[in-house]
Amino acid sequence: MTVITHVQRRSRLAEMVDRPGGVSVGVALAQAQANLGGLRDQACAIIADNIAVLLAEPAPGTIEALRLDLAYSASNQIIDAASPFAMDDLCTAAKGLCDLLDAAPRQGGFDWRIATVHAQAMKLLLSLPTDAAAPRAAIVENLAEVLKRKLPVQSQTAHQAVQPAA
Template sequence: MSVITWVRRKSRLASLISAPGGISVGAALKAADANLAPMRQEAMAVINDRLNTLSTIRSEDGPTDARVDRVYQASSTILDAASPFDLAHVSRAAHNLCEIADSHQYGRPFDWRVVDVHVRAMSLLMSLPTDDTAARDQVLQGLYQLAHKKGIAQKA
């Protein structure tokens, strides 16, 4: 009879974590936050610029389909700019608008009030205190209900 023996190899990551002189997870997160801090102002400028772009697209005349594509692009940029920072609610609101724009059927009318509501909601979310999660959640629930009325199912 033979016996099979498994030789477990320690992963490189496990070796690095156990090595003396390494960095703790908490210290690494603090360093990452410090490295992101200078980029926060740039991200906020991008978000504000795209919110203005969304308002401009809303008020323009022109082919609906091309304008809806631009709504998707602008809200996607907001999503990308907000994601690395403590703007999760803004990211979710931008994602919600992306879902609505993405579900638009070409050649059909688009309800531009949806863009207005999302622009106002994202502006509100950015102005609320960071510790007011109840109010932020309430704003998001309203946006989700709006998307539901437009036939968008929220993914968990």
């Protein structure tokens, strides 16, 4: 019986990974925080711009489905800009609006006052100081109540299923 063997060659990437060097996790996290700190103002500007989109009057004759898509996109961009900076209350408010917009009928009939309330609440959350925990919690709690009342029953069940147990 003949046995064929192959010489295993190590890749350059494997050799580089095995070599000591680099930075520690603590130093890498500190560098990442410093890099993010410089981008916070830019993120706040993106959030403010998208809140303005949510508050803007639609052009006459705008199709309801297009308006829903634009509002959903603006709300989603708020989440994208706020999440790296631990603006959890803003993310929660924007996610709730996304859930409402996603469940809205595409042919019309969405109560746009809900979107306005969420946008105004997000504008307030953005302007509040970070140490104002009680007002922030009250705003998020009230938006959760709006979500509970306005989200269709089948969507509420799905929404509650993804929420972590308290």
